[in-house]
Amino acid sequence: EIVLTQSPPTLSLSPGERATLSCRASQSVSTYLAWYQHKPGQAPRLLMYDASSRATGIPARFSGSGSGTDFTLTISSLEPEDFAVYYCQQRSSWPLTFGGGTKVEIK
Amino acid sequence: EVQLLESGGGLVQPGGSLRLSCAASGFTFSSYGMRWVRQAPGKGLEWISAISSSGGNIYYADSVRGRFTISRDNSKSTLYLQMNSLRVEDTAVYYCAKRDSVGWNDYWGQGTLVTVSS
Numbered sequence: 518e519i520v521l522t523q524s525p526p527t528l529s530l531s532p533g534e535r536a537t538l539s540c541r542a543s544q545s546v547s548t549y550l551a552w553y554q555h556k557p558g559q560a561p562r563l564l565m566y567d568a569s570s571r572a573t574g575i576p577a578r579f580s581g582s583g584s585g586t587d588f589t590l591t592i593s594s595l596e597p598e599d600f601a602v603y604y605c606q607q608r609s610s611w612p613l614t615f616g617g618g619t620k621v622e623i624k
Numbered sequence: 625e626v627q628l629l630e631s632g633g634g635l636v637q638p639g640g641s642l643r644l645s646c647a648a649s650g651f652t653f654s655s656y657g658m659r660w661v662r663q664a665p666g667k668g669l670e671w672i673s674a675i676s677s678s679g680g681n682i683y684y685a686d687s688v689r690g691r692f693t694i695s696r697d698n699s700k701s702t703l704y705l706q707m708n709s710l711r712v713e714d715t716a717v718y719y720c721a722k723r724d725s726v727g728w729n730d731y732w733g734q735g736t737l738v739t740v741s742s
Contacts, residue, residue, distance in 0.1 A: 551728050553669075560628075560719065560732035561661075561669065572730065604669050608727045612685050613659075613671040 519543055521605050521616035529624040536592040538619045540605035545585045549609040552581055552590045555618075556601045564603075565590065595621070626650040626731045628720050633736030640710050640740070646703040646720030646733055653701035654678075657723035660694060660705050662716035663735075670716075673705065674723070688714075710740045 520543040530536055540550065548568040555561040563572040565581035568588055578593040592599055600623050605616040632644040646658070659674045673694040674683045682694055693706040703720050717737050721729035 549727075553729075555669070558734075560734050561721075561729075562732070563728060563730050566724075566726075566728045606669075606671075606729075611683055613674070615661075615669040615671065618668045 518612055519546060519607050519610060519614050521607060521614055523603075523605060523616035523619045525619060526617070527620045527622060529622050530595055531624045532595050532597055534595050536590075536595055536599070536621055538590040538592075538603055538621075540583075540588040540590070540616050542586045542588075542607060546607040546609035548584050549607055550581075550583070550588050551606045551608070553604045553606065554599075554601045555604060561604070592621075626722065628722065628731060628733035630718060630720055630733045630736035633718065633738045635739045635741065636710055637742050638710060638712055638740055641706070641708045642710065642738060644705040644707065644718055644720075644736060644738070646705075648701045648703065648720075648722070651722070653696075654698035656725075657681075658694075658696060658703045659721045659723060659729060660703075661719045661721055661729070661732075662714075662738075663719070664713070664716040667716075675703070707738070710738075712740050714738060715740045 522541045524539045550568045552565040553561045569581045602618045602620045627649045629647045672685045675694045691709045695704045717735040719735045720733045722731040724730040
């Protein structure tokens with residue numbers, strides 16, 4: 518099973534600041550990595566897929582990078598609606614696995 | 625507009641059973657694989673099962689294999705999860721998700737809460 522480790526667990530930032538989230542895989546997943554945004558009581562939302570492609574309707578302030586074992590999700594300038602928990606997920610091999618999440622909270 | 629609506633959650637005793645449903649609309653249900661993902665209280669997301677568009681290919685996480693059964697009725701655009709021998713650690717919000725054409729979960733439902741407790 519591929520283990521995804523996200524860091525930091527919590528990121529305390531102010532609106533307008535840049536957020537950098539990390540996801541590290543226990544073995545190479547190539548670019549078979551996605552990022553999801555999840556707010557309490559809501560459905561998770563696909564943000565990025567194939568490591569660096571934005572999903573439909575996702576604003577350009579979200580970007581993803583990386584390949585192999587190290588990946589980054591960057592939010593260039595935080596908007597109030599961006600405060601949420603973010604998960605990475607791999608589909609390189611079964612079982613599908615998610616990282617433990619990074620909570621982006623308002624400082 | 626794609627919509628996924630889970631139902632069937634509730635309180636059940638350890639060892640009991642429950643069947644979850646996920647009613648899909650806004651897309652051709654029979655053309656897409658589907659998944660179940662859960663989130664235990666205070667925990668992250670955990671994939672638990674997947675089924676191909678025809679139902680011919682099925683996958684389970686080790687944590688539920690042998691106890692849970694995924695199925696679908698394409699004539700009703702509905703996904704199911706039969707959960708037997710439930711354990712306290714199965715307590716979670718259960719989400720259904722649509723698989724896109726390459727394998728990502730592009731749409732999710734709002735979830736249904738399953739509580740396993742005596």
